Amino acid sequence: MRDLTTGPVRSHLLGMAAPIAAGMLMQTLYYLVDLYFVGRLGDAALAGVGAAGNVMMIVIALTQVLGVGTVALIAQAVGRRDAADANHVFNQSLSIAALLGAITLVAGYLFADAYLGAVAADAATIDAGRSYLYWFLPGMALQFALVAMSSALRGTGIVKPTMIVQMATVLLNVVLAPVLIDTPAVQAEIRSRASQALDAQVTWDPLCTFSPEHGATSVIFGNCSLSLAPVRKGTEERLAEFLSYVEAIPMSVLKTVDFAWETIPQYMEHLDKRLGINVGNLIGHTAVRHYVMRDDCQKPGASEAQIEQMQAVVRQGMEAGALGLYIFFTERGVANEIKGFVLLLIAALLGVGGVVLWELQAIRRLLEQRDR
Secondary structure, three states, X not given: OOOOOXXXXXXXXXXXXXXXXXXXXXXXXXXXXXXXXXXXXXXXXXXXXXXXXXXXXXXXXXXXXXXXXXXXXXXXXXXXXXXXXXXXXXXXXXXXXXXXXHHHHHHHHHHHHHHHHHHOOOHHHHHHHHHHHHHHHHHHHHHHHHHHHHHHHHHOOOOXXXXXXXXXXXXXXXXXXXXHOXXXXXXXXXXXXXXXXXXXXXXXXXXXXXXXXXOOOEEEEOHHHOOOOOOOOXXXXXXXXXXXXXXXXXXXXXXXOOOOXXXXXXXXXXXXXXXXOEEEEEEEHXXXXXXXXXXXXXXXXXXXXXXXXXXXHHHHHHHOOOOEEEEOOOHHHHHHHOOOHHHHHHHHXXXXXXXXXXXXXXXXXXXXXXXX
């Protein structure tokens, strides 16, 4: 404990102000270092981290409220030589820090999508921001406890140790950031995540911005049996909900899609008018089933007439230039459709030279059930 009741006031102020200012600068540098290395991953990643980083500024502001109160009360107790009261204030400060940290975690994970959907421009930015925020939230929650402890030390006149620790952690961040952020594996993961949202993004962003920035001149979408065509008028939002649920794309983003098509050929013609990148379109089995069966698509089985309609829809899409059909089945889905639906769709595709992308486990189960 440092005695601040004796000696020149000016030297005490300068001696404490410089380390405190340096510590606050170090706190901000965490975020700036992350931005620097994330910027190498592309505009969407940078924008996503920037949007998520605004939350950090709010957390820093809240920690200062706790910190100022802790410093003031502990400093007064120390000046009175009341160690018991200083300990009491410190314990209360840590309890409040724990509560605020828990609130930050719960609120962050609950409302991350709503917040990013309100401030981000596109699905790729939302996805990058969510990924960063989910990892960063525990660190932000711990800021309350760290500030409470450093403020307690400041209240006793000890400021240099906290500054040294913060400087060391920033240097560690500088060393680890390029290793953990700017790596081929991370870039591949981001490209993979971005491709899940291209079905919608391509309707307003003909360049599919983000993919070309990583050297991709061609993209293929319609993954996981999800696509935005075919779709009947009045059912657009329901179809978008499938994509939102599976790929965690906020509905606030998908609701911006202008569904100016119904059939697969119309969708492809709509895209072809303004594309800035090569696009390969897979027909989503979920979309085809919903187009023919409406809400009954989530019930087991399909009638012979419905199967024939789905075959016609797929054949029409293939003739318009689609690459193939993406089928994604659960265990129940395979069992329900085993009697002919899948095989008839495959036959329709082979008739026009298409390809079928199917989950490998579903193929294995299909063959086992047919004693193959």
